[in-house]
Structure formats: structure tokens, C-alpha cells
Amino acid sequence: xxxxxxYIAFVCALxxxxxxxxWKELQKRCTTAGGYDFDALGGHxxxxxxxxxxxxxxxxxxxxxxEMDTFGRDGYIVLSSAVNAxxxxxxxxxxxxxxxxxxxxxxxxxxxxxxxxxxxxxxxVFFGPLGKLVNSFIPGPGVRLKQDGIYGHRHVHSEPxxxxxxxxxxxxxxxxxIFDGLHSESVGVSVWLPLQDVDSEKQGGSIRLVxxxxxxxxxxxxxxxxxxxxxxxxxxxxxxxxxxxxxxxAPHVVEPSxxxxxxxxxxxxxxxxxxxxxxxxxxxxAWTGRFxxxxxxxxxxxxxxxxxxxxxxxxxxGLKAGDAxxxxxxxxxxxxxxxxxxxxxxxxxxxxxxxxxxQLEFANMAWNYYTQGAEWGAFLExxxxxxxxxxxxxxxxxxxxxx
Numbered sequence: 001x002x003x004x005x006x007y008i009a010f011v012c013a014l015x016x017x018x019x020x021x022x023w024k025e026l027q028k029r030c031t032t033a034g035g036y037d038f039d040a041l042g043g044h045x046x047x048x049x050x051x052x053x054x055x056x057x058x059x060x061x062x063x064x065x066x067e068m069d070t071f072g073r074d075g076y077i078v079l080s081s082a083v084n085a086x087x088x089x090x091x092x093x094x095x096x097x098x099x100x101x102x103x104x105x106x107x108x109x110x111x112x113x114x115x116x117x118x119x120x121x122x123x124x125v126f127f128g129p130l131g132k133l134v135n136s137f138i139p140g141p142g143v144r145l146k147q148d149g150i151y152g153h154r155h156v157h158s159e160p161x162x163x164x165x166x167x168x169x170x171x172x173x174x175x176x177x178i179f180d181g182l183h184s185e186s187v188g189v190s191v192w193l194p195l196q197d198v199d200s201e202k203q204g205g206s207i208r209l210v211x212x213x214x215x216x217x218x219x220x221x222x223x224x225x226x227x228x229x230x231x232x233x234x235x236x237x238x239x240x241x242x243x244x245x246x247x248x249x250a251p252h253v254v255e256p257s258x259x260x261x262x263x264x265x266x267x268x269x270x271x272x273x274x275x276x277x278x279x280x281x282x283x284x285x286a287w288t289g290r291f292x293x294x295x296x297x298x299x300x301x302x303x304x305x306x307x308x309x310x311x312x313x314x315x316x317x318g319l320k321a322g323d324a325x326x327x328x329x330x331x332x333x334x335x336x337x338x339x340x341x342x343x344x345x346x347x348x349x350x351x352x353x354x355x356x357x358x359q360l361e362f363a364n365m366a367w368n369y370y371t372q373g374a375e376w377g378a379f380l381e382x383x384x385x386x387x388x389x390x391x392x393x394x395x396x397x398x399x400x401x402x403x
Contacts, residue, residue: 144303
């Protein structure tokens with residue numbers, strides 16, 4: 001009995017120690033770099049305009065009615081030659097530099113919210129053609145960027161362990177709606193931009209999509225098909241497999257090839273996964289962004305820096321549940337950039353955007369994350385929702401499989 005108690009005490013002490021270390025590291029970043037780990041990213045603390053701020057961009061291409069029909073039918077569309085190849089080259093060079101440390105240690109690199117941390121990505125978002133491009137798919141008062149990230153993968157002989165290789169739906173961080181906390185009825189699209197040519201057959205490294213999804217799920221899985229439930233619900237992968245027949249989706253999986261400058265636009269609830277790289281020595285980098293209409297409703301009243309199980313910084317948006325996402329944290333990129341928002345992103349250390357929890361708040365977030373279940377659902381429904389946010393869903397785990 002004493003041995004069991006000693007073991008429990010040891011595990012508890014270890015858990016407390018890990019949370020304290022994560023919190024201290026987050027506090028260090030909050031107080032010295034505006035909430036972001038500039039040193040680890042190899043960046044600098046004073047934002048400066050990059051080459052893409054004064055780049056001569058090609059005119060944003062028009063989206064044809066045929067392409068819109070394809071998007072509506074398939075749930076995705078590959079837009080050829082939509083971004084200047086020269087700009088892609090600059091972004092890839094920066095991605096390689098920023099990912100160098102992670103790629104030395106493991107088979108992949110994952111950087112989130114890069115537009116708030118990396119000059120060349122910020123200027124691509126603010127000055128590049130994507131705002132006008134995605135506006136064709138997002139009717140409403142303007143387009144805003146909710147989140148972005150850089151993913152790098154290299155060839156390995158074993159099965160890749162990164163989450164992106166597991167079939168998943170955007171915004172599975174156990175938050176409701178789309179894009180980690182926007183109301184289920186919000187309108188948005190995701191963009192996947194490979195930073196080089198990608199031949200899915202000879203090299204691999206593409207993205208796996210379910211053609212026709214999420215409409216394909218109608219009749220099988222109303223939640224994934226966009227059905228708006230009347231309360232927050234939680235589903236895990238085994239429940240989904242039982243109620244949704246996910247194995248039926250396998251024949252519809254596609255793996256497109258890309259030329260540098262091609263852009264993939266897909267539905268926010270598209271089920272997808274990274275394709276394994278098959279060519280020895282090949283490394284693929286891609287940038288991804290989540291775009292939403294300017295009147296999209298934000299459902300989470302609290303920023304949760306522990307939502308991914310790590311100590312990551314949040315943006316201090318000041319929104320309450322039910323507010324529209326009109327904040328510099330989610331900057332407007334169409335019909336035009338708002339000067340005041342851009343100035344905030346150019347401020348030293350981006351300090352006006354950084355949210356840093358107290359140690360007690362951080363510990364509570366860690367507890368909520370790891371216990372989940374009824375407590376997590378109550379947190380979402382009680383503190384994260386307004387009447388405008390009564391329809392949504394979240395995942396009790398981070399694995400939704402199809403075969």
C-alpha cells in the first residue's frame with residue numbers, strides 16, 4: 001500500500017513539475033519576446049518589412065464559375081499558378097531557416113501563428129494575393145486570417161509520428177465549431193500552399209483529401225456534414241467509426257500533385273492528412289492558413305494557451321463569446337489591409353497581442369486539458385459560449401481514423 005501511495009505521489013509531483021516548467025518557459029517568452037519564442041525561431045525582436053512588403057505581385061486570378069462548381073462538388077480546388085513562384089522561393093528559404101533546429105532533431109517541423117512572428121510570412125499575408133483569392137469562396141464583409149502555420153516533412157524509413165499524418169478535421173483541439181472556436185455557421189476556407197513542386201507519385205509529400213467531403217458524409221455522419229447540434233457534444237474516434245462509417249470514405253481519397261505557385265483551397269471540415277514522403281532525401285515545406293468571413297462569431301471567451309497540451313502563447317484579442325472576430329489578432333486581408341492593425345503587428349515584440357496566464361490559470365488549463373470529459377464540456381458550454389454559439393462540437397481525442 002505504501003508503495004502505491006509513493007508511486008502516486010511521485011507521478012503527481014512529476015506532473016506538477018512539468019506544468020511549472022512549461023509555465024516558466026511561457027512566462028519567459030511573454031516578458032522578453034511578446035509571447036513568442038523568437039530566439040528558438042531564429043528571428044529577431046523588432047519587426048521589419050521584408051522583400052515581400054514591396055514585391056511586385058501578379059494580379060490575383062479570377063475564380064471561374066466552373067472552379068466554384070468544382071469546389072462545391074469536391075470540397076476542394078487546386079488553383080494553378082495563383083502565387084508568384086519567386087515569392088514562394090523566398091518563403092521556402094525562410095521556412096528552411098526557421099525549421100532547421102526542429103529538422104535536425106526529428107523528421108518534421110511544425111510552426112504555428114507564423115504571421116505574427118516571421119516578417120516574410122506576415123508580409124505575404126498582408127500584401128500577397130490570397131485575400132482576394134479566397135474572397136471568392138467567402139461571401140461577407142471582408143476576409144480575416146484566423147490562424148496559419150508552416151509544416152516541413154522529410155523522408156524517413158519508419159512510419160511518421162506527427163499528428164498531421166493522422167486523418168483529421170481542421171480545428172480538432174477540442175474546441176467547438178470551425179477553426180478552433182468559431183461558430184459552426186461561420187463561413188471560411190483553408191489554404192494549403194506547397195513551397196515547391198510536389199509530385200505525389202514520385203516524391204510523396206502531398207496532402208490526402210476525401211473528394212466530395214463533407215457532403216459525402218451526409219446520411220452517414222450529420223455532425224461532420226455540418227449538422228448544427230443544439231448543445232456541445234463530444235465524439236471520440238471509435239464512436240465516429242461506429243456512427244459514421246468512416247471506412248466508407250477510403251475509396252474517395254485523393255493525393256493531388258502541385259507545381260510551385262499552385263494553391264489548394266478546401267472546406268474547413270475537409271478530412272485530410274499529410275501524405276508520406278516516398279523519395280529518399282526529399283523534404284517538403286508548406287504554408288497553411290485558415291481564412292474566415294469578417295463577421296464570423298468567436299465562441300471562446302477565454303484564450304487557452306494549453307489547448308494543444310503545451311505551453312504556447314495566445315493572442316490577446318479581448319473578444320467575448322459572441323463577438324465578431326474583428327481584432328488585430330485575426331487581421332483583415334481583404335478588401336484591404338487596415339492600417340491600424342498592421343501597425344500593431346509592426347510594434348516591438350508584438351507585445352500588444354501577447355496574452356500571458358498566471359501560474360494558477362495555466363495549471364487550471366492543464367487540468368482541463370488532461371481531464372476533459374464532462375469537466376471540459378462544462379467549461380466550453382458554461383464559459384466559452386454565448387447564445388450565438390449554441391451549435392458546435394468538439395473531439396474528446398485527437399484521432400479520427402479512416403482506412
